[in-house]
Amino acid sequence: MTLRSALKRIQASFTRRSLDASLDEEVRAHLEMLAADHQCRGLTPEAAGLAARRDFGGIEQIKDAYRDARGVSAIEHILRDLAYAGRGLRKSPGFAVAVVVTLALGIGANTAVFTLIDAISWRNLSVQDPESLSLVSRIRLGRSETGFTFPQTRALRAVDAGVRLAAYSSSAFPLRLTASVDGNLEPPINGQLVSGNYFDLLGVVPQAGRLIRADDDRVPEGHPVAVLSDAYWRRRFGRDPAIAGKRLLLSGRAFDIIGVTPPEFFGVEVGLSPDVFLPMMMQASVMPVVGDLIVKPNVNRTWVQLLARLEPGVSRERASSLLEPVYRENVPQVPPALRARSGAEDRIVFTPAATGISDLRAHFSTSLFILLGIVGIVLLIGCANTANLLLARAAARRPEMTLRLALGAGRARLMQQVLIEGLVIGALGGLGGFALATVLTRVLVLYASAGRVPIALDLTPDLRVLAFTIATSFLCTVVFVFVPAIRAVRVEVTAAIGSVNGTARTLGGVSSARLLVVTQVALSLVLLVGAGLFVQTLINLTTTDHDVSRDRVLVVRVEPSGSNQRGAPGMPERLHHIYTALMARVGSTPGVRSVSMGNVSPGKPESGAAVAITPGGTVGMQDARSVDRPSASMQAIYRGYFATLGIGLRGRDFTEADQRLGAPPVCIVNEAFVRIAFPDQDPIGKTCISVGAPRRAYMIVGVADDSRYSNPRAPVQPVVYTPFFQSNTGRGQMILYVRLDGDPRAIVPAVRDAIWEADNSVPQYEVRTLAEEVDGVVVRERLLATVSMAFSLLALLLTAIGLHGLLSYLVLQRKRELAIRVALGARRSGVIALVAREAVVLVGLGAIAAVPLMLVFARVSVQFLSDVLFGLTVDDGVTFAAAISALILVGGVAASLAATRASSVDPMVALRAE
């Protein structure tokens, strides 16, 4: 057969109906002309018609031969089966909805989690040639880090090492900017500082205006230009085409907007999307917290990261070898003793960055794969239900199948039809799942974004996600259609045709169904126990001894102008005055229980001044020599801090006198500090000596409980609290803490007004609750706990449905037998006992089958999941018991529902139905 005729035949298979119609018409015309001919010869019209038919030959045979030669029978069979499957589903909408919804839920959940994994881990950056992009990291004393100081990057970039380097500000130094457009204060936005060649290196082309160039990166503070991200442009400026040339005030400094990045570009860090890009030379204006790091760099502030593109023909080793000497020159020397202990020379390493850099990945990877496992199991359970439903359906259609076999249909054709029906269901489930996944993914991301900065991910489905959905749907179809398809055609024609209505004998498929239900029970149990573990982890991490509800404490960042120049003459007094007035005004607002201020948020303790501790209570600046000494955080607070945050305090709090300028230096330390600096002693009354400039001797007046807000998993950080005037920090920005007596929503507006009244030059950030601040830390655990619990309950529900379905089916099959029994005088309770026995056996078997699964799970989780679980002992009996009880409860409900249905079988109705 030539290609031409093959194509024509395939085409004909799809246009069968219209081709049939035209063939009919053609044949009719032919017959008419034949008849007319005969009439001319003198026959009567009827005789002519008959003669015509005779001359033509067997009309239907001719048409059949024609049709067989015209199309491809395989295609036509498939099309017919598809139409048949569609009709069948439409006729039993309940069944169709049940299976499609079950599948859609399962496939949708799997696709959603897979999309997240894909977006976080596998997607390439939308820049030019991401494969050749690398991130530069340095290895110092065995530790690998990616941050450099500005002078280091300048020196490295000046080297001709066959590699192009571009710099950008690290997300460890977040740039959260107060913005102002046309004089109106705006919500804060995220920014990123980039070097002049950043966009050029990445090959990014602006969609409006121009991007930052080398010319914009020469003079410190000399290039007030800004590039907007597409999202910010859309959100705030409505994609205004005249955007280039507009002004944007950032942290009080005016910037000219010069252009907009394309929609698919979000920087190089997955999950973070800066709203605005600024030239690196403008650092001092927009990062006041850390001071001017370009003109007066600080060796500890490694705030710049480097991207690299190797030039063609240059190997990584060669580039490293050229860069390392320059790096070593620009790095503070490590004492030889320390270096000998910790390992080799400083090195420069290139790591591939095609998929971007991501904290998210490290943080969420394991959890997402766990979630994928969970939703995968739920999908299996759903498939089992679908298989059972199909089995029941196949049994109900046995008479039809028998008839068709008797009439000569081939078994292969029947099986093909059942398979196609399964494929249709699978495809519908897949489509539904795909649509559902788009919604679910966004919900998951929103949920996981409970932190300061919302997670920005490119969630549009790509080929990988599409392939995953298709593969999953297909696999599911294979799983649930396999057994029913075989059963559907394994019909003995002679045996079945006599008892077409079915007797107790036609319980075919029940053993498979039983097996499926037992599997479902076992899997649900495992899921429940797993979810219970995650929930318990979360509880362990979030219960604290603090007696205050985290929803009732407000956290407000206040930055009066000049607060970033705390060292300026007269500035501390001015700030102190503002702050005390502020606290007085807010404190007198109705609904406020207590007010205080501190300069470090409990959720981010690393922003405090870091000092190294020596036993005996001396603290000094962190430097290269003290790298392996325990470190503490020095924080400035006002009195009432511990009461407001609900942290226990021994000794005394700061008084008004302590807070005055010139008062004798005092401090409060926490228990962790005491354990290191004054082990086994009572530190109250002792002094803590700070060897910085100026050298101070603080008397310890109180000991606070350890605060576990920040990182519940890690050991608590030692803290030294000092009054505002006595703190050694350049930061004047403080955080206002307000403890409320009632519902925050009602009181927040009053608090805002109070702040405004106290000093209307104080720009405000968002007012958040402590819960919002701190719960961001346990996002991952919360995500795992919530999603796993939700899906375990779903799995339980599906299992219950499956159990109920099976029991009902059994009842249905034995309806006649049961009816006879009841008619003969058996009590209805006998029927219930029958059902109950069956249910108990199934659930029991499932529970027993779950035990080895759970042993394996326990082993696996101890080995691989230890960073996700917390505070659990190996035999967590409580969880297990709770899971079993839930299962028994649900199983009982399902069984009793089936039992009531069974016992309400009216013998007369049942028998008459035969």
Next chain:
Amino acid sequence: MSPPSAEVPYGALDLMVLKTLDAMGPQHGYGIARRIEQMAEGMLALNQGTIYPALLRLEQKGWIESDWGTSENNRRARFYSITRAGRKQLALEADLWSRTVAMMSRMLGEPSS
């Protein structure tokens, strides 16, 4: 006259259709069948309907094409016409037939002794 044969060799029917269309120009199914009967002069009793599968085959191979038109008695009918490729094929097959016939005649004309 030899008894009419109801069997027509497979390829021969295709050839007859092609020749008919070549000689007569565009024709509908009935016209082709009637012409073939006439040409066969009673040596062939053809079930007229059997030309339809043949017409299908020829159309699939691209040797004829079809279009709807109006017949002599103002009826809508499908008209077939030969294509250029069809004419080439006709020439080829006609040549093949005559050579086959010549060869068979030679073989069968041998004196049987």
